[in-house]
Amino acid sequence: MDFNLPGEDDPRRREIRAWLEANPSPTYRQLAERGWTAPNWPAPWGLSAGPELVVMLDEELERAGIRHPHQLNAIALNQCGQSLLTWGTEEQRQRFLPPALACEERWCMLFSEPSGGSDLGNLRTTARRVGDDYVINGQKIWNSHADISQIGVIIVRTDSAVPKHKGLSVFILDMKTPGVTVRPIVDMSGEVNEYNEVFLEDVRVPAAHRLGQEGDGWRIVVEQLQTERQGMTMPGAVWGSGPTARELLDGLIRTGRIKNPLIRDDAAKLFIEGELLRLLTYRHLSNKINGKPAGVEGNLGKMIASPHGQRLSDLAKRSQGAAGMVKNRDVLPLPDKHYGLFDNWDYAYWFSPAATLGVGTQEILKNTVAERILGLPRDLDPTAATPFNQINRPQVAPARLAAER
Amino acid sequence: MNFTLSDDHLELRDAAQTFLDKEVDLRPLLVPGATATDAGYDTLWRKIAELGWPSLIVPETYGGLGMSYIDLAMVVGEMGRTLAPCPFFGTLAGTWAILRAGSEDQRARLLGRVAGGEAKLALALTSMDGAIGESVAATADGSNHRLTGTAWYVVDAAAADQIVVAARLDGRLKFFVVEAKAAGVAIALLDWRDITRQVGTVTLTGALGELLTGSDDQTWPWVRDRLYLTLAAESAAGTRVVLDDAVTYAKERMAFGRPLGAFQAIKHQLAELAGQAECATAAVHYAAWALTEDDARAPLAAAMAQSYASDAYRDATYRNVQVFGAIGFTWEMKNHLYYKRARCNAELLGPPAQQREEVIQLLERQAA
Numbered sequence: 118m119d120f121n122l123p124g125e126d127d128p129r130r131r132e133i134r135a136w137l138e139a140n141p142s143p144t145y146r147q148l149a150e151r152g153w154t155a156p157n158w159p160a161p162w163g164l165s166a167g168p169e170l171v172v173m174l175d176e177e178l179e180r181a182g183i184r185h186p187h188q189l190n191a192i193a194l195n196q197c198g199q200s201l202l203t204w205g206t207e208e209q210r211q212r213f214l215p216p217a218l219a220c221e222e223r224w225c226m227l228f229s230e231p232s233g234g235s236d237l238g239n240l241r242t243t244a245r246r247v248g249d250d251y252v253i254n255g256q257k258i259w260n261s262h263a264d265i266s267q268i269g270v271i272i273v274r275t276d277s278a279v280p281k282h283k284g285l286s287v288f289i290l291d292m293k294t295p296g297v298t299v300r301p302i303v304d305m306s307g308e309v310n311e312y313n314e315v316f317l318e319d320v321r322v323p324a325a326h327r328l329g330q331e332g333d334g335w336r337i338v339v340e341q342l343q344t345e346r347q348g349m350t351m352p353g354a355v356w357g358s359g360p361t362a363r364e365l366l367d368g369l370i371r372t373g374r375i376k377n378p379l380i381r382d383d384a385a386k387l388f389i390e391g392e393l394l395r396l397l398t399y400r401h402l403s404n405k406i407n408g409k410p411a412g413v414e415g416n417l418g419k420m421i422a423s424p425h426g427q428r429l430s431d432l433a434k435r436s437q438g439a440a441g442m443v444k445n446r447d448v449l450p451l452p453d454k455h456y457g458l459f460d461n462w463d464y465a466y467w468f469s470p471a472a473t474l475g476v477g478t479q480e481i482l483k484n485t486v487a488e489r490i491l492g493l494p495r496d497l498d499p500t501a502a503t504p505f506n507q508i509n510r511p512q513v514a515p516a517r518l519a520a521e522r
Numbered sequence: 523m524n525f526t527l528s529d530d531h532l533e534l535r536d537a538a539q540t541f542l543d544k545e546v547d548l549r550p551l552l553v554p555g556a557t558a559t560d561a562g563y564d565t566l567w568r569k570i571a572e573l574g575w576p577s578l579i580v581p582e583t584y585g586g587l588g589m590s591y592i593d594l595a596m597v598v599g600e601m602g603r604t605l606a607p608c609p610f611f612g613t614l615a616g617t618w619a620i621l622r623a624g625s626e627d628q629r630a631r632l633l634g635r636v637a638g639g640e641a642k643l644a645l646a647l648t649s650m651d652g653a654i655g656e657s658v659a660a661t662a663d664g665s666n667h668r669l670t671g672t673a674w675y676v677v678d679a680a681a682a683d684q685i686v687v688a689a690r691l692d693g694r695l696k697f698f699v700v701e702a703k704a705a706g707v708a709i710a711l712l713d714w715r716d717i718t719r720q721v722g723t724v725t726l727t728g729a730l731g732e733l734l735t736g737s738d739d740q741t742w743p744w745v746r747d748r749l750y751l752t753l754a755a756e757s758a759a760g761t762r763v764v765l766d767d768a769v770t771y772a773k774e775r776m777a778f779g780r781p782l783g784a785f786q787a788i789k790h791q792l793a794e795l796a797g798q799a800e801c802a803t804a805a806v807h808y809a810a811w812a813l814t815e816d817d818a819r820a821p822l823a824a825a826m827a828q829s830y831a832s833d834a835y836r837d838a839t840y841r842n843v844q845v846f847g848a849i850g851f852t853w854e855m856k857n858h859l860y861y862k863r864a865r866c867n868a869e870l871l872g873p874p875a876q877q878r879e880e881v882i883q884l885l886e887r888q889a890a
């Protein structure tokens with residue numbers, strides 16, 4: 118056991134730093150050519166990097182003031198891209214991975230629908246085979262960054278005559294395809310929009326862009342969601358990124374607010390939880406490199422990390438009182454390293470309700486931990502075994518749409 | 523960087539597990555009025571001494587095994603998992619005090635006997651209110667010292683051959699060794715709620731004390747960090763076992779035509795505990811590593827582990843009883859043994875909020 122992270126004098130670190138000093142504002146394509154945008158992927162895309170190298174690259178990019186590629190193009194680099202390595206064809210990899218790794222094409226995830234995000238298997242959007250193409254019709258919703266993405270990973274129903282989880286397929290969709298309409302939705306933070314709704318009308322996608330076989334869709338997205346959850350276990354206030362408990366404590370100590378007996382003990386609790394989350398994340402990395410089976414940290418980690426982030430930004434607010442209620446006028450200092458939105462506690466706080474919704478709600482996550490890790494019985498789904506086209510139940514429109522009418 | 527346990531550590535843990543699963547029997551405690559003595563408190567110790575566990579942390583120069591804190595955490599974790607009633611905690615505590623505050627001669631003489639399984643120790647620390655070294659006063663008597671006062675909540679006091687006593691000498695905190703059988707030493711058992719331990723008071727009336735000559739301001743913090751690790755290792759392992767027991771029960775017990783564990787109100791609680799159990803274990807491994815490496819972060823890591831694992835164990839034992847229903851609230855089930863161990867572990871060296879205060883103070887000092 119060795120809890121030391123690679124030091125300042127590590128030759129690998131020195132090499133990275135030297136290159137970044139010689140190339141002070143590299144393009145992401147340059148970084149991708151070095152395998153630095155997805156270092157943990159195998160060659161030729163990445164370096165099959167172990168945890169130490171991954172950590173050092175993260176730290177050195179941060180030090181050089183370069184926004185992490187896995188933050189900038191998260192859906193491609195953290196969530197969906199990797200499944201092209203296992204489920205994709207060589208042609209798909211050659212077409213889609215280089216621009217994704219270079220952050221020249223950003224990706225979005227087209228999973229949730231008005232029919233429900235938790236019960237994703239209930240989705241209504243269909244794809245019908247027509248010659249060498251499929252024709253997609255339906256609607257997606259809550260899709261982060263769909264408005265600025267070139268590529269969408271979309272799950273649709275290709276067979277309605279089988280039970281709901283069986284007839285699903287995944288496609289890689291060029292967002293410029295005719296028939297795709299993206300409409301931003303303003304979220305409650307009121308900031309630059311996070312998510313969108315996406316309408317699909319007779320959208321033709323080549324059969325060659327189907328990931329895996331028809332019917333593999335459910336397995337593929339479950340895998341992608343697990344990978345995504347793994348990435349969200351770091352102790353940042355917002356899905357693993359954003360301000361941390363260390364930074365909160367630092368701000369509270371520097372402003373003297375730590376002396377407030379009404380926040381002091383809570384601050385200590387959050388600090389400790391943040392440190393332990395960090396340990397869980399590193400231990401997961403460490404397990405991976407040792408060839409041991411991936412630990413339970415991914416699911417567990419997000420289950421702990423999301424409410425941790427909410428409490429963290431809540432304490433940052435509480436420590437400021439009414440002064441913290443003025444938009445973007447935090448009096449609690451934060452180092453300038455979170456690249457825009459999460460540079461202040463204010464946005465972290467008003468965004469934080471989303472942390473226990475996106476990428477699996479807290480309730481769904483607890484189900485997953487209880488069922489997959491503890492082996493407790495699964496929730497009942499009376500519709501699970503019935504062919505999808507025979508599930509006949511009244512449509513409940515989401516409240517938002519109902520209000521519009 | 524390698525956050526996983528080595529095969530050697532896992533082997534040690536497995537060996538401890540096999541031994542304790544065979545030797546520890548808590549059933550005699552499930553009768554009202556039973557005490558640790560009824561569950562092999564003395565007999566188990568003899569077997570443990572044969573395995574050499576008393577010498578785990580004694581350096582090789584004094585005849586011990588000189589093993590690391592990570593090794594220790596493996597063994598202590600298993601003892602916590604099984605609630606093994608035996609005077610291990612007291613002996614560890616006394617050993618650390620002597621190791622830190624004893625002269626070369628004192629360490630060789632006193633710890634040699636511990637390593638050989640010939641002596642058991644205890645550490646007498648607190649006043650009735652939990653203040654360290656406040657309730658016993660030492661006075662010089664020629665080249666000797668005399669101790670007077672009462673120390674409370676002394677774990678394994680009645681079993682100990684020697685008791686290390688924290689006392690004030692000229693206003694400073696010093697550590698002394700007292701022979702348990704000497705004149706002026708009276709030991710009384712307390713009706714301690716956790717009946718898997720034996721806890722008592724030590725009353726000294728002019729008892730002869732041998733000053734540990736290296737006692738200084740750092741003795742207690744140094745020993746305390748190690749005691750934090752010990753209790754946290756017990757608590758983390760205890761959290762895991764009461765979670766596992768509750769999960770097993772929730773799979774078997776039926777209500778409304780389904781196993782209890784099919785209901786979200788139950789399964790979500792257990793999922794949360796699984797998270798706490800993981801974090802508690804990580805905290806213990808980190809603290810054990812930091813102490814092993816004599817890393818500057820060790821005091822922080824130890825305080826974090828003790829506060830987090832105490833809270834996790836308390837939450838887990840509470841949920842465990844709730845999942846079992848009324849049967850979990852009976853004396854004849856072992857759920858309450860864990861419940862009480864959890865509660866007592868969280869108070870023995872000061873509450874979790876106190877360790878969190880220590881964490882904040884360490885951070886404040888770092889920032890200054």
Ligand SMILES: Cc1cc2nc3c(=O)[nH]c(=O)nc-3n(C[C@H](O)[C@H](O)[C@H](O)COP(=O)(O)OP(=O)(O)OC[C@H]3O[C@@H](n4cnc5c(N)ncnc54)[C@H](O)[C@@H]3O)c2cc1C
Nearest residue numbers: 226227228229233234235259260261471474475476478480
């Ligand atoms: C900021 C943000 C970004 C997002 N980005 C994307 C994206 O990029 N792509 C995408 O496809 N989706 C995205 N989503 C959607 C997200 O995946 C869904 O919101 C989520 O899956 C929940 O679905 P829902 O909103 O339809 O709520 P519902 O599924 O209707 O759930 C409503 C409530 O009921 C609870 N609930 C549902 N089922 C159960 C159950 N079985 N047991 C107990 N409780 C239950 C839920 O936990 C929740 O509290 C994003 C969401 C947010 C907030």
